[in-house]
Amino acid sequence: MKNRNEFDQALPVQVRxxxxxxxxxxxxxxxxxxxxKYFESARIAYFNAxxxxxxxxxxxxxxxxxETSCRFKRPLVFPDDVLVGAGITEYHDYGFMMRYGIFSLGQNAVTSVGSGRIVMVDYNTGGKVKPDDELLAAIRTLESVQ
Structure with missing residues (x-):
């Protein structure tokens, strides 16, 4: 992601x-x-969606x-507003890989990109579970809107 257009195309859920x-x-x-923490805000917005x-x-x-990672491309400073986006890049048996990005409105630039591996669990047993068809369909619909 090198510019706002690529950012918007790659990340269907964004929070300011x-x-x-x-x-x-x-x-x-x-x-x-x-x-x-910014990534978390976008991840929760995605999960809500x-x-x-x-x-x-x-x-x-x-x-x-x-697991999660971040590649810092440019520093952020106050004052600024950022768009933080999330999307799904891979599907796994028990979850998926998310992609994140942070776009500085003040700098008009992508300042960082990251990823997070999500595993679905049954909170009653603590065991891994496969994402159900309804969730996978909702993800695919959201991702195809790009």
């Missing part, structure tokens, strides 16, 4: 967040841990974040 003064560190830019949060309440089936 303000960069807060308190998110910056002693080096004068947003602390690297904050990027994972495809009904995962409702399944957690109704069926006690939901996601866990098994």
């Amino acid at each position: 967040l303000p960069v807060q003064w308190g998110e910056m560190d002693a080096f004068g830019h947003v602390n690297n841990t904050q990027y994972f 495809v009904g995962v949060m409702k399944d957690m309440q109704d069926k006690q089936l939901g996601p866990i974040l098994a």
